[in-house]
Amino acid sequence: MADGSRNIQQPVIETIEEFDPADLEDLCEAAEEAIIDGNGFGWLTPPPRSVQQAFWKGVLMVPVRELYCARFEGRLVGTGQLVKPFSNNEASGHIAQIATFFIAPYARGYGLANGLLAVIEKSAKEQGFKILEADVRETQEAAISLMESNGFNRWAEKKNYAWNGERYVDGYFYNKLIASLD
Template identity: 30%
Template sequence: MSVTIRPVSPRDARAEALLKASHALMESLFPPEENYFLDIDALCAPEITLFGAEENGVLLGCAAIARKDGYAEVKSMFVNPEARGLGLARRLLDHLERVAREEGIPLLRLETGDKLPAAVALYEQTGFTPRGPFGAYVENSSSLFYEKTL
């Protein structure tokens, strides 16, 4: 598998399709007040970079890094269901960690949902540890919060 990970515009039609699929999944699993996904416009902010995992022009997955004061947040991690099981989520996460390290960012944080066992397993296997809410997040019935010191 010859996958390239590179920045991609959230407005790229392929990225939009992945993001909309991710949003639909989150809306089917969690109540609206516990959904923290970023819409397309929010992902276009200058402090956020969306990366796409691409093979032969097909975007198979995406993940974003949102730079904050003293840390970066992992956002919009999603792999097309047809491409799951190939290690793409781990490769995307590794890429975000490399970018953060190169930029001198000391800490990655993220919020995920308790009904996403594959995501939770990935984060825990790659060294993320549980923590409480951060930034504007609040404690709720489905959010899980993690961080990893780089």
């Protein structure tokens, strides 16, 4: 975003459709901190910066993914993706998912996670989705609390869902009805 928004001091949630170099660097730094903190959406150790940059740029190229970022003190500090089903998935076309959801440790406690979740849910609802889903490792207590305090229902658990670098941990699957199924 080359529009001067890096000077904004209050928390902001925004859709990202392209990166300016400073925002991409901020996002990679935030992701590295989240990975080190154990909330790396799959990564156990931060990959090289070039790998991260390619990952985030790739997200913007996938037509069924919308990238939302939390900005704090002018810098990108977290993300969440709204992942929509491909058009050939008519049977599950009413369900969208949340992916790569995190807030860097240094930006937590300011309501960014709640704001990010609300924006993603609003977008899903406006696009006609009826159910929003997410999955979370059992060790991610803040994410579990976020899901449950925002009306998400834990509908399943999966044993040995992920390796956290020390042991296998279970996964929790959540969903939320965001519109009538009628």
